[in-house]
Amino acid sequence: EAEVAQSPRYKITEKSQAVAFWCDPISGHATLYWYRQILGQGPELLVQFQDESVVDDSQLPKDRFSAERLKGVDSTLKIQPAELGDSAMYLCASSPSGYEQFFGPGTRLTVL
Amino acid sequence: AQRVTQPEKLLSVFKGAPVELKCNYSYSGSPELFWYVQYSRQRLQLLLRHISRESIKGFTADLNKGETSFHLKKPFAQEEDSAMYYCALNGPGGGNKLTFGTGTQLKVEL
Numbered sequence: 354e355a356e357v358a359q360s361p362r363y364k365i366t367e368k369s370q371a372v373a374f375w376c377d378p379i380s381g382h383a384t385l386y387w388y389r390q391i392l393g394q395g396p397e398l399l400v401q402f403q404d405e406s407v408v409d410d411s412q413l414p415k416d417r418f419s420a421e422r423l424k425g426v427d428s429t430l431k432i433q434p435a436e437l438g439d440s441a442m443y444l445c446a447s448s449p450s451g452y453e454q455f456f457g458p459g460t461r462l463t464v465l
Numbered sequence: 466a467q468r469v470t471q472p473e474k475l476l477s478v479f480k481g482a483p484v485e486l487k488c489n490y491s492y493s494g495s496p497e498l499f500w501y502v503q504y505s506r507q508r509l510q511l512l513l514r515h516i517s518r519e520s521i522k523g524f525t526a527d528l529n530k531g532e533t534s535f536h537l538k539k540p541f542a543q544e545e546d547s548a549m550y551y552c553a554l555n556g557p558g559g560g561n562k563l564t565f566g567t568g569t570q571l572k573v574e575l
Binding site for chain 2: 357384386394396448450451458
C-alpha cells in the first residue's frame, strides 16, 4: 500500500541553524500539505501545494520558513534560522484532489 | 475566524461503555467536517466524513448545525478504540484545507 514518506524522522538542531525536511507524497497525488503540530495541539496548516504551485501559504512564517515542490512531486520545507519555538512535529500529507488527506509519519524537530 | 473546539483532552471509559467525543465548531458558511484518528505508533488517518454519513468501526457522527456540533459516538467501546481523535473542519474558504481541533485522547479500560 502506497504511503507518504518523510525524512528525517527526528532532527535535533541548535537555534540559528538551518534545517530541511523532505516529503514524498503518494504517487499521483496532486495536492501536498505541510502541517506543524506543537505538543498538545492539533496540526496547523503551513502551506498547501497544487502540483508545483502554492495554493495557500498564509500561515507560513515567511521570514524564516520556505517550501518548494519544484517538479510537482516531492517537497522540501526549510527553516532558517531555527528558533526554540519551532520545536514541533512537522507533518506532510497528500491528497488525490479529493477530501481525504493521507499523512506521513512526521519529522520531530527539537531546537536547543 | 473559523475554529474547532474539542473540550476534553482525555476521555477514559470502560470497555463496553458508550463513547461520545465532543466537537464544536464555528464557521460562517456551510461546514464540511471530519474525524481523524491516530492510533499508537501509527499515522493520522481519516475516520469519517460527515457528508458520507457512514459508520466506520462502529463510530458515527451527526452534524448538528443548530448546536454547531459534530460529536463522535460509539455505543460500545472496544479496547482497540484507544487512540487520539481529532475533529477537523474544511476551510477557510474550502479548498480541502483542514483546521484541526486540539484532539481528545480516548482510553478504553478493561
